[in-house]
Amino acid sequence: MREIIRYSGDAAGVFDTHAHLYDRKFEEAGVFPADVLRNASEAGITRILIPADNLETSRLAVAYAREYDGMSGISLYSSVGVHPHEASSWSKEVRKELEDLLADKKTNRICAIGEIGLDYYYDHSPRDIQRRVYEEQLLMAYELDMPIILHEREATGDSMDILRRLYKNGNMRGNVGVCHCCSASPEIATELVKMGFYIGFDGPITFKNNKNTPAVCEAVPTDRIVVETDSPYLTPVPNRGAVNEPGFVPYVLEKVAQIKGITVAEAARITTENALRLYEIEER
Numbered sequence: 518m519r520e521i522i523r524y525s526g527d528a529a530g531v532f533d534t535h536a537h538l539y540d541r542k543f544e545e546a547g548v549f550p551a552d553v554l555r556n557a558s559e560a561g562i563t564r565i566l567i568p569a570d571n572l573e574t575s576r577l578a579v580a581y582a583r584e585y586d587g588m589s590g591i592s593l594y595s596s597v598g599v600h601p602h603e604a605s606s607w608s609k610e611v612r613k614e615l616e617d618l619l620a621d622k623k624t625n626r627i628c629a630i631g632e633i634g635l636d637y638y639y640d641h642s643p644r645d646i647q648r649r650v651y652e653e654q655l656l657m658a659y660e661l662d663m664p665i666i667l668h669e670r671e672a673t674g675d676s677m678d679i680l681r682r683l684y685k686n687g688n689m690r691g692n693v694g695v696c697h698c699c700s701a702s703p704e705i706a707t708e709l710v711k712m713g714f715y716i717g718f719d720g721p722i723t724f725k726n727n728k729n730t731p732a733v734c735e736a737v738p739t740d741r742i743v744v745e746t747d748s749p750y751l752t753p754v755p756n757r758g759a760v761n762e763p764g765f766v767p768y769v770l771e772k773v774a775q776i777k778g779i780t781v782a783e784a785a786r787i788t789t790e791n792a793l794r795l796y797e798i799e800e801r
C-alpha cells in the first residue's frame with residue numbers, strides 16, 4: 518500500500534531532479550510511464566529530469582524526455598553521461614555519440630552532463646579508469662558550458678582532489694552542477710556549495726538511522742537545495758519496499774521543510790526555483 522501526500526502549492530509545482538524513468542524496475546512492477554506521470558501530477562510534480570548512466574541510457578533518457586514531455590502536464594528533461602559504474606565503457610566513440618546527442622540539446626531536452634563521478638563502494642569499474650573518465654567528462658561539461666550531475670560514494674577524498682584542482686585552474690563554471698544524493702559530510706557539502714554546487718536530497722533524508730543527511734541539509738543554504746527521488750530506487754519513508762516514483766518526492770520536501778523550519782509549500786517553491794536556476798531552464 519502506497520501513501521501519497523498531495524501537494525497543493527503554487528503553480529510552479531515540484532521539480533523531481535533525478536528519476537530514471539526508463540529503468541526496467543518500473544515495468545517489472547507493472548508501472549508504466551503514463552502511470553508514473555499521472556501519479557506524479559497528482560502529487561504536484563510539474564517537472565522531472567531523467568538522468569543517464571551510460572550511452573544506452575543516455576539515448577533512453579533523451580527518447581523518454583522527447584516522447585513523454587507534456588504528458589499529464591509534466592515537463593521532462595534529460596541528461597547524458599557515463600556513470601562511474603560504467604566508466605569501463607567509456608571510449609572516443611562513446612564520447613562522440615554523446616556529443617552528437619548534445620549537438621541538438623534543445624530538441625533532446627538535455628540540461629546536464631551526468632551522472633558522472635566516483636563510486637568506490639561498488640567498484641564496478643577500476644578506480645583509475647573511474648578517475649580518468651570523471652575528469653574527462655568534467656572538462657567536457659566545462660567546454661560545453663553545462664552543469665553536471667555528480668554521483669560520489671565512498672570516494673570523497675579523490676573526488677574532492679579532482680574538483681579542487683579544476684576549480685583552482687579555472688576549469689569550472691560558476692554553476693557547476695549538483696551533488697546528487699549527497700552523502701558527503703556537512704563540511705564537504707559546504708565546500709561544494711562554495712565551489713558552486715547545489716545539493717540534492719532524496720529518500721535517505723527520511724531514513725530514521727541516517728543522521729548525516731539531515732545534518733548536511735541543515736548546513737547548506739536553502740537556495741542551494743534541490744529535491745529528487747532517484748526512482749525507482751531509494752524509496753522514502755513511509756513507502757519503503759515499494760518501487761520509488763517521482764510522486765513520492767513530497768516526502769523528501771516535507772523533511773527538508775522540517776529541517777529548515779519552513780512550510781512544505783515554501784520548500785517546494787524554493788527547491789523548484791533552485792532547480793530551474795541550476796539547469797538554466799527558462800520556460801515557466
Ligand SMILES: [Zn+2]
Pocket residue numbers: 535537568632747
Ligand atoms: Zn541516479
